[in-house]
Amino acid sequence: MHALFLLVLVICNFYGPVDCLNGEGYALLSFKESIHQDPEGSLSNWNSSDENPCSWNGVTCKEQRVVSVSIPKKKLYGFLPSALGSLPVLRHVNLRNNRFFGSLPVELLSAQGLQSLVLYGNSFSGSLPKELGNLKYLQTLDLSENFFNGSLPTSVVQCKRLRTLDLSRNNFTGPLPDGFGSGLVFLEKLDLSFNSFNGSIPGDMGNLSNLQGTVDLSHNLFSGSIPPSLGNLPEKVYIDLTYNNLSGSIPQNGALMNRGPTAFLGNPGLCGPPLKNPCSSDTPGASSPSSYPFLPNNYPPENADDKGGKKGRGLNKSAVIAIIVSDVIGICLVGLLFSYCYSRVCAYGKDKDESRYGFEKGRKRRKECLCFRKDESETLSENLEQYDLVPLDTQVAFDLDELLKASAFVLGKSGIGIVYKVVLEDGLTLAVRRLGEGGSQRLKEFQTEVEAIGKLRHPNIVTLRAYYWSVDEKLLIYDYVPYGSLxxxxxxxxxxxxxxxxxxxxxxxxxxxxxxxxxxxxxxxxxxxxxxxxxxxxxxxxxxxxxxxxxxxxxxxxxxxxxxxxxxxxxxxxxxxxxxxxxxxxxxxxxxxxxxxxxxxxxxxxxxxxxxxxxxxxxxxxxxxxxxxxxxxxxxxxxxxxxxxxxxxxxxxxxxxxxxxxxxxxxxxxxxxxxxxxxxxxxxxxxxxxxxxxxxxxxxxxxxxxxxxxxxxx
Structure with a gap:
């Protein structure tokens, strides 16, 4: 092929350069010749009669040199020729969502100034050449949704400027290269999901401090324990480890904390919170449950009475005496509380009662004095419930407990609070905004305002589905809108x-x-x-x-x-x-x-x-x-x-x-x-x-x- 270009240049020089396409143009014409089908005519103006290719569809030039070839979503069917590697100042190649097949030509990696290579959504196959490490300036490598196989070449860690690495939905195998985390420290996006990567998760992945969004390692064959160093990743990063062969206790630090169980599903060997599978006493790294992301640490967790661990042989005498003493003290305290309720709550009237206690589960407040009467004992327990999700329409089919157990990660923070993306176990995705921690005396005002907003229903307005109020936390639960902002x-x-x-x-x-x-x-x-x-x-x-x-x-x-x-x-x-x-x-x-x-x-x-x-x-x-x-x-x-x-x-x-x-x-x-x-x-x-x-x-x-x-x- 290179000999052909040399012949073309000789002919052009013989007949004069004015009426002859330059060498970069002929390199691109060889690309056109490798396309078997072009149903939309995307390459129809790629003609040899032009002096240079800078006016061709999908071609971008700088100072009359080709710097970008971008032809996405045009249903092109063919293979990728080696000639593209002869473009000396090529910076960007984007052929996503076409029908290209065959292997990735080694010659393409000769374009050492390449900054982005985007080939996702095609039918490329074969292994990645070790020459990938020659691309010192590469920032974006997206090969997702193809049929690449083999192991990831160790030379990839030489692409030290890499910011986006998406290899998802291929057939890659083998372990990740040594130095993966320490070599690619500028990575912002990492998606290795739906492959067959195996071996342990590198301990140095915690060095990837620039990662954003979701670090997706799901649907692979990773084994061993979860390295605690993953907790060193930025806290708003969501780490998806589902459907691997991981085992041991889930570390409870940094970015690994406050995650719902769906981040760890499909790993039968994992134990500890947030999973319901408790770790045995001899499991290395067994840890105590962490708090949910939305509520303060004193929120009563599920199964709060279950202490776990091995069963004891019974209570000794001193323990029995201690329990009896504590019961007596407890009875005295109940009596004092009864006296306080009668003298203070009833005496100060209905309004102060309403401002002190939270919403009922039925969103209906008691207006009577909250004193202990036998015939009102059931409604009393509801009146005192402060952890309650209030739906704003009949379509809300989840409750507070489901919300708190869900996978959640931070989308962003501002002076108006934190916004989480929350994925419930049934797949429903919500956006949850966490507001301030004060305002406990303005319950009615908040209720009036939020219920007015909740009545707004229009296809072009984000719907507020529910809210939560307690003294320490206020949450707004919206529909999740998936494609970002304008x-x-x-x-x-x-x-x-x-x-x-x-x-x-x-x-x-x-x-x-x-x-x-x-x-x-x-x-x-x-x-x-x-x-x-x-x-x-x-x-x-x-x-x-x-x-x-x-x-x-x-x-x-x-x-x-x-x-x-x-x-x-x-x-x-x-x-x-x-x-x-x-x-x-x-x-x-x-x-x-x-x-x-x-x-x-x-x-x-x-x-x-x-x-x-x-x-x-x-x-x-x-x-x-x-x-x-x-x-x-x-x-x-x-x-x-x-x-x-x-x-x-x-x-x-x-x-x-x-x-x-x-x-x-x-x-x-x-x-x-x-x-x-x-x-x-x-x-x-x-x-x-x-x-x-x-x-x-x-x-x-x-x-x-x-x-x-x-x-x-x-």
Missing amino acids: ATALHEKAGMVSFSPLQWSVRLKIMKGVAKGLIYLHEFSPKKYVHGDLKPSNILLDQNMEPRISDFGLGRLANIAGGSPTLQSSRIPMEKPQERPQQSASSEVSAVHSSANLGSFYQAPEALKVVKPSQKWDVYSYGVILLEMITGRTPLVHVGSLEMDLVQWIQLCIEEKKPLSDVLDPYLAPDADKEEEIIAVLNIAVSCVHSNPERRLTMRHVCDALDRLVVSSD
């Missing part, structure tokens, strides 16, 4: 595997969905609500890319709960924007441009002067989001050495009559034929961010205008 979808780094630029049609769908959600809040909710803090980080996307507005009323609830909320719908200081935690597995990747870091730029100018929020605040925030979706820029724009907000920058572009191409997100270049539609949406956005609130559109007018666009485009 902020991540717009501004996630292009080098990350999961990054896929949003097409204009998808953006238009999101814009319309958010508008519908706001119309519901403004016009059809019981109190004609105002969101007050709308931004891309709290617009979540489901599996159909349908937007779901979240965090409505959160600032108010956090304030009632006794925390120190940094986000409130009525007053949000511009000089102190706060980051909102991410909500889904895809958002586990850090989006450096997240709008959550720039929250103040979504606020209407009058928000700094007026205490009571209005619906026009939401319209302004929505307008900024429209501008962000059109331009691809964050709300803070850098122009040379200057900084200005996105609204000011758009106004400047309009005054200077810049062409749309200077304003448009580069990822929307393929949608250039939608120019009229894009300009129409830009005009809507400009109307929404008018400095005079009275001259802004209503969300009803915005939605009608977007509907007309969709009809006209059809």
Whole structure:
């Protein structure tokens, strides 16, 4: 093949370079020739008559040199030729979700400047070449959902800049290489699930301090004990060890603590909490149960009376005497408590009783004095129950105990509390926000507010399913929205595997969905609500890319709960924007441009002067989001050495009559034929961010205008 390129270059030099494709172009033409089927015509403009390949579909050049070949999801059927390795400055290869087969050519690994190699969702097979270690600059290696086999070459630990390693759903075997944890210290994502890796889990994996999201080692053949060093991983990392051959006690430290049993299922040899299989006294490393992630350590655990261990031979005489003495003391204490209840509780009236005790299981409070009367003994025990999950609709089929036993890991933290992703044993996934630890005297206020929010039902608003209240803990249980936030979808780094630029049609769908959600809040909710803090980080996307507005009323609830909320719908200081935690597995990747870091730029100018929020605040925030979706820029724009907000920058572009191409997100270049539609949406956005609130559109007018666009485009 290289001899052929040399011949081509000689011929080109003989006839002159002007009318001849350069060597990189011929290397790519050999790639085209290796494709047996191209049903969508993705390579139709790859022609030898061009001077260079820089204008070809899927090819990106820098200074007329090919740096990227990206042709994902085009149903290409063929094999991967060795010629790609001859591209001297190749940095990125993305052929995910096609139908490529055959082995990974060793020659491809000659492109030593390669930074990302994404081949997942194909039918590649064979073992990985040891030359993989030559890729010193490799940051992303995603070979998942193929048929690769053999062991992972030891040379992989030489790829010291690797940040994403996804080998899931292949046929890899053998142990992980020595130095796996100490050599790949920059790893942020690790997924080895659904293979046949065996041997012990390397003890040095605890050195991977940059890991995020889920470390997935599930469905393999790993054996031996769980190394306690795994607890040294970041605490918000979720470690999935299910369905291996692991044995021994589960270490109770760091990232291994506060996990539900589903993280360890399918390992019959494991014992100890959170599993129901207790460790015998001679099991190495046997430990005591840990607390649940949501509740304080004094929450009564399941089987609190079961002490475990071996049975004794009976009680000796001194023990019996001690029990009798303690019983006498206990009876005296009960008498004192009875006297206190009668003199204090009844004397101070019904209101103080209600503020002291928690919710009943039936969410109905007693209004009588809580004194001990024989005919009320059963209802008394319910009145005193402080650990109670309150459902907000009839579809809630789980209880507090199931919630606490579930697998949970931290999605993010902020001044408004911690957000967990929780997977129940039946597979139901929820998002749980843990609020402050005070506010014990504002129970009725919290109940009124949260039940009002719980009544909101709209396809474009995240549903609040249940809540929990006690003196020490307040939890909000929402539907889990799996595809992350709009902020991540717009501004996630292009080098990350999961990054896929949003097409204009998808953006238009999101814009319309958010508008519908706001119309519901403004016009059809019981109190004609105002969101007050709308931004891309709290617009979540489901599996159909349908937007779901979240965090409505959160600032108010956090304030009632006794925390120190940094986000409130009525007053949000511009000089102190706060980051909102991410909500889904895809958002586990850090989006450096997240709008959550720039929250103040979504606020209407009058928000700094007026205490009571209005619906026009939401319209302004929505307008900024429209501008962000059109331009691809964050709300803070850098122009040379200057900084200005996105609204000011758009106004400047309009005054200077810049062409749309200077304003448009580069990822929307393929949608250039939608120019009229894009300009129409830009005009809507400009109307929404008018400095005079009275001259802004209503969300009803915005939605009608977007509907007309969709009809006209059809």
